[in-house]
Amino acid sequence: MNSFERLEDEACKDGIDVFLWKFQSERIKGLYSDGIIGINERLETSVEKTCTLAEELGHHHTSVGNILNMEDLSNRKQERQARLWGYNKLIGLTGIVNAFESGCQSAYEAAEFLEVTVEYLQECIDCYRDKYGICTEIDNYIIYFIPNLAVMEKV
Numbered sequence: 001m002n003s004f005e006r007l008e009d010e011a012c013k014d015g016i017d018v019f020l021w022k023f024q025s026e027r028i029k030g031l032y033s034d035g036i037i038g039i040n041e042r043l044e045t046s047v048e049k050t051c052t053l054a055e056e057l058g059h060h061h062t063s064v065g066n067i068l069n070m071e072d073l074s075n076r077k078q079e080r081q082a083r084l085w086g087y088n089k090l091i092g093l094t095g096i097v098n099a100f101e102s103g104c105q106s107a108y109e110a111a112e113f114l115e116v117t118v119e120y121l122q123e124c125i126d127c128y129r130d131k132y133g134i135c136t137e138i139d140n141y142i143i144y145f146i147p148n149l150a151v152m153e154k155v
Contacts, residue, residue, distance in 0.1 A: 003090065003115040004050040007057060011037065016060055018053065032059040051090065051120040058085030084131070087124040090116050093138045100141075100151035107149075125149050 011018050021038040030039045030052040037056040043049050059082040067075035099110040111118045129145035144150040
């Protein structure tokens, strides 16, 4: 079972219906409304669909009301929370450490290991940098976000 199928299964258990949909605009990757998630069928890979599904599940778990107007600060905050939920679900600090431990040497290798797109991984790292600052600790590791992503094991 791949990551997309695992997320679909989780959505089903939460009573959420997931559909592939041909949206009018190619800019729309996915939408969530009232227990239904639409994923743009034009997304080329299951990895792209997985990243989109994670964010839309994040909206289910964190968002309230219609947040389509990004001019509204409250809506932007809800969008950020939904994305953070998705980042934590698919990657998380533990995932970054696991990628390091498995020998990933580049963003491409880490993204492949984590089953996310390189762009999604970079957005996650940027979000974590905003949240944690220069670095953060988890278990026996220090994850640095500035100047670049680096993981060091504490001795």
